[in-house]
Amino acid sequence: MKLLTIAAILGLSSLCSAEVFLHETFSDGENWTQRWTPSTHRADLGTLEVSSGKWSADADKNTGLRTTEDYRFYATSTKFDKPFDNKDKDFVVQFDVKNEQNIDCGGSYVKIFSDKFEPTTFNGDSEYNIMFGPDICGTKSIVHAILQYKGKNFDLKKTVGAPTDVFTHTYTLVIKPNQTYQVLVDGEEKAAGKLEEDWDFLPPKTIKDPEASKPADWVDDAEIDDPSDIKPANWDDIPEFIADPEAVKPEDWDDDMDGEWEAPSINNPEFKGVWSPKRIANPAYKGEWEHPEIDNPEYKLDDSIYHYTFDNIGLDLWQVKSGTVFDNILVTDDVDQAKKVRDESLALAKEEVKAKDAYDEKEKAKLETDTPQPPSTESDNEPIDIDLDDLSVESDTKEEAKEEVKEEAKEEAKEEIKEEAKEEAKEEVKESKPAKDEL
Secondary structure, three states: OHHHHHHHHHHHHHHHHOOEEEEEOOOOHHHHHHHEEEOOOOOOOOOEEEEOOOOOOOOOOOOEEEEOOOOEEEEEEEEEEEEEEOOOOOEEEEEEEEEOOOOOEEEOOEEEEOOOOOHHHOOOOOOOOEEEEEEEEOOEEEEEEEEEEOOEEEEOOOOOEOOOOOOEEEEEEEEOOOOEEEEEEOOEEEEEEEHHHHOOOOOOOEEEOOOOOOOOOOOOOOEEEOOOOOOOOOHHHOOOEEEOOOOOOOOOOOHHHHOOOOOOEEEOOOOOOOOOOOEEEOOOOOOOOOOOEEEOOOOOOOOOOOOOEEEEEEEEEEEOOOOEEEEEEEEEOOHHHHHHHHHHHHHHHOOHHHHHHHHHHHHHHHHHHHOOOOOOOHHHHOOOOOOHHHOOOOHHHHHHHHHHHHHHHHHHHHHHHHHHHHHHHHHHHHHHOOOHHHO
C-alpha cells in the first residue's frame, strides 16, 4: 500500500513539474505586437498580420501570424514566459504551418535562442540553439533540424520530407536527456535515434592507424594465371579476317581502270581471339587488406549535447510567395501536453478540405458574377441563314420544306426571265423606229 502511495506521489510530482514555457496562439488580436519584437536590422522586411488566411476550418481557432508580402525577408521574435534550462528535462518545440499560397520557394521554420539573443538586430547570422521546421524551394522540400554545438551548426543527417500541399501541418521536435530525439510531422514519427549518431557533433570514435601500412609482400590478387596452361602452337596462325568466299568479281570490273579486284573481308569464324591462360585461385592470396583502426585521441564522450538554455523564439524567413500562417507555437518539457495541443490542431486540419472547397466555390461564383457580359452588336439583329438540312425535324417535314423552297425559287426565276424579256423587247422596238432627224 505504501508503494502505491509513493508511486502516486511521484507521479503527481512529475505532473506538477511539467511546464509550458511558451504557447503562442495569436488569439488576442493585435496584442501580439506587444509580445513580439520586429527586427530593425533592415528596413525592407515584410509585414506580418494576424489572420486565419483566406479560408480555414475555424476562423477563431485557426488565427495565426501570416506573411503578407511577396519577395520579402521576415524577422521577428518573442521571449519565453520564463527561461528554459532543459537539463535533465525533455525539450519539445511544436508549431502549426499552413502554406495556403501553394508556396514555391520559402522557409516556414522557427529559430530558438538563448538569453544572449538581441531581438532588434535579429538577422540570418544571429546565433541560435536550434532551427526547426519545413523549408521548400522548387522540388526540394525538407524539414530542417539544425542544432548548435560549441558554436557550430549541425544539420540532421537523415532526410525528412515536408508536405507541399496548402493545408495545415504540425511539426514537432523532441529532445530527451538520454540524448535521443524524435521528429514528428502531424504526429507521425519521421526520424528518431541518437543525437551522437544522427548529427556530426563529435569526431569519430576510431580512426585509421596513421602508423600502419600495407605490407610490401601483401598479395591482393585473388586469382592468377594458370602456369600449366600453354597456348596452342597454331593459335596465332588463324587470322581474324578472311576474304569472303562468296564474293564475285563484278562483270563490269576493268582491271586497267579499277585496279586488281580483291574480295571484301569478313570475320573469320575460326578466329578465337587473343589467347590468355586460364585463371585459377591464388594460393598466396591473403584477402583484401584492411587498414587497422585505433581509438581517436580527439574523441571525448559528451553526455550534455542535448543541454541548452532557451529564452527566445523567432521567425527568420525568406519567401518568394507570401501567405504562410504560423500558429500554436509551443515550447514545453511536457510531451503529453504537446500531444494534446497537436491532436486539437489535427482535428481542425481534417475539416480544412471542406473549408477549402467551399472557398473555391465561393470564389468561382464571385468571378462569374463579376465578369461583365459583352455588349450586343448590330450583327445580333442580322438575319440568320438556316440550312434546312441541319434542322432537327422529322424527314417528312424536311422534304416539304425543301419542296416549298424549290417552288419559290422557280417562281422567282420565271419572274426574272419575264422581266428580262420585256426589257429586251422594248429595246428592240426603240431601235426599229426611225429618228425624227432622219425623216
